[in-house]
Amino acid sequence: MVKLLRRLSAVIAIFIALAMPVSAQSGDITYTIQVGDTLSEIALKYNVTIAELAAYNGITNPDLIFAGRTLAVPADNTALPAEVAPQTYTVQPGDTLGTIAARFGMRTNRLAQENNIANINLIEVGQVLVIPGTQPTPVSYPLPAPFESITLSHNPIAQGKTLLVSVTLNTTATLTADFETRPVALSGNDGRHYWGVVGIHALSEVGLYSLAFRATLPDGTETSVAQDVVVSAGDYATETIIPQPGREGLLAPDVIKAEAEKLAALWMQATPEKQWQGAFLYPIANPHITSYFGTRRSYGGGPVNGYHAGSDFAGNGVPIYAPAAGTVVLAEKLNVRGNAVLIDHGLGVYTGYWHQSQSVVKVGDRLEPGDLIGYTGNTGLVTGPHLHWEMRIGGIAVDPIQWITETIEPNSGE
Ligand SMILES: [Zn+2]
Incomplete structure (x- = not known):
């Protein structure tokens, strides 16, 4: 017998409050799918294989099952083995x-x-x-209305990277999205085509995460879909930071905390319109990166418990240019980050430029790609002159270099 077993696919969706009756035969057991059920668990419960249960119910994608849907289970199934025993x-x-x-x-x-x-x-x-035993066999099953398609740019997605999510609805509805418990800012001018970007934390545990969508029709009807996202390990090096004697004690913890809170209050806001177009540029001509985003950090040879939240570029007095269009939302001297500029690119995407010798922009300036921001320096808590370039999405630091090597926006026409 051909083994149909494959690993759990990236997609599991549970649709709330949608009942699709099936034509069960007399003598069948019927089972109503509960929120949180997977087909593998139901198959295990009734001692049938996923493939058999799916085929019996005309389900072409066992990963997509609906809470409230009724499944027919053949009554004489006692001889059928589960695909994989616990x-x-x-x-x-x-x-x-x-x-x-x-x-x-x-x-x-x-x-x-x-x-x-x-x-x-x-x-x-x-x-x-x-x-627990058995896993679903991935095939395809239509999404419940009004969902027409859900597209992820990457799945699996590595730690510290950006995920582009696009959703098409078959009718106009309001759509919201959450990655685990964090809201995802969505753009959807026509009410049918929505998209947004999700930042995956660099220290996220590897495994399955849930991206939940909720569509609300004009009459108030709600339909929810949950899409599983697999987070894979990022390929990050580890470095040891040797604290400079005396430096670490320069600032009181409450000063450091106040600065972090000030920035968070800005980058946690998602302005509704995307300002960037196409791939980002490097913020420095002839860039020389001295420390990459995501590098795991051990402080003074202790445990690896931190990571580098940006990319460092070598240079002293070197011009820094806007890598993409955006609006300056912060331009001032900070204690830790020195002369700092924060640019809002829209939809929750921000870039920061720390430790400048001098900035030439002010809050409210609208920048085009290539516009001068300032010059690299060694202001704030640094050991030498460099640019620390940081990108935040919904407050989560992500690898900004990905935005140079990839175009992170929906295809034109959407
Ligand atoms: Zn840095």
Whole structure:
């Protein structure tokens, strides 16, 4: 028998409050799908394979099931084996619950629940985990109206990268999106084509995450879809930062905190219109990057518990140019970041330019790509002159270089 088993695909959708009756035969068991069910769990419960359950119910994509939908389960199924029996896994050095869950195509939270693990960060090498049996077979199944299509630029998406999300509806509706618990700013001028960008935190645990969409029709009807996003490990180096004697004590923690809060209050806002067009430019001519975004950092040889939130460019007194169109929302001297400029590119996307010797822009200036922002320097808490270039999306620091190597915007016409 051909094994249809494949790893959990990237897509699991649960549609709320949509019932699609199926033509069950007499003698069948009927099961109404509950919020949070997966087809694999239902198949396991009734001792049928996912493929059989899907075929019996005319489901072409077992990853897409609807809460409220009724499934028919053949009554005489006792002889049918499950595709994969529950198994155990012994935790190896370097494992996290997220990597183990991803390996078996499950949600980290579910694996934790199955094993009564309250704190997902507390697993030990040698610990034996129970892996529930069977996984869905990915094929395709139509989305519930008004959803016509959901497109992700990358899936899996690596830690610290930007995900472009596009949604097409078959009728005009209001759409909102959340990545886990964070709202995603969406642009959708015509009410049918929506898109937005999601920043994946550089230290996100590897595993499955949920991107939830909710469409509200003019009559108030709501339909929700959840799209799974697989976060994979970023390819980041590790560096050791040796604190300069005396430097770390220069500023009181409340000064550092106040500065961070001031910036967060700006970059947590999403202005509704995209200002950038096409790929970003480097902010410096002949760029020489001395430290890449995402580099894991150990301070003074201690544990690796931080990461570099931007890309550093070498240079002293070197001109800094706007990499894309945007509006200056901060231009002032800060304690930690020195002479700093923050540019709003719209839809929750911001870029920051720290440690300048001098800035030449002011709040409210609208910049075009290539406009002069200022000059590199060593203001603020730095060990030498450089530009620290930072990008934030919805407050999450992401790799700005990705925005140079890729065009992150929907195809023209959308
Ligand atoms: Zn830096």
